[in-house]
Amino acid sequence: MRRQPKEENALLKRLGLTGLWRHTNFMKLWIGSTVSLFGSQITFIALPVTAVLLLHATSAQMGVLVAASTIPNLLGGLFAGVWVDRLRRRPLLISMDIGRAVLLGLIPVAAFLGVLRIEFLYVDAFLVGFLISSLILHTRLFYLPLLSVSN
DSSP states (O other): OOOOHHHHHHHHHHTTOOGGGGOHHHHHHHHHHHHHHHHHHHHHHHHHHHHHHHHOOOHHHHHHHHHHHHHHHHHHHHHHHHHHHTSOHHHHHHHHHHHHHHHHHHHHHHHHHTOOOHHHHHHHHHHHHIIIIIIIHHHHHHHHHHHHHHO
């Protein structure tokens, strides 16, 4: 059973939560973005470490890996804003985070099966870089103003 808005406001005021803490849609976006950014930072460190420790990557291979994760920002950044602006943002954010989790989850599966190669990391880094740099960041920027208008 859903609480009435007056009951929710009274509860939030008793807890001392004011301002943005009272906006449930903003809180959902904030929590989701926080979890997503933690995952991004872990990936930023774990992907190169995986290449070095498991695949014994050379410095040239490490350079290609970093480039593979950076190039999508240059290629997709110009078009991502236009594409994101035409779609519903919340389902897009959720599906992109799930897609990124699947792509990153393939790395330990491939390592466990013994089929992990540096080329796989290149493709994975490129696709994850495209989702993070181009799409997820643009979608968050476009979604936040919609929250302020709706509340």
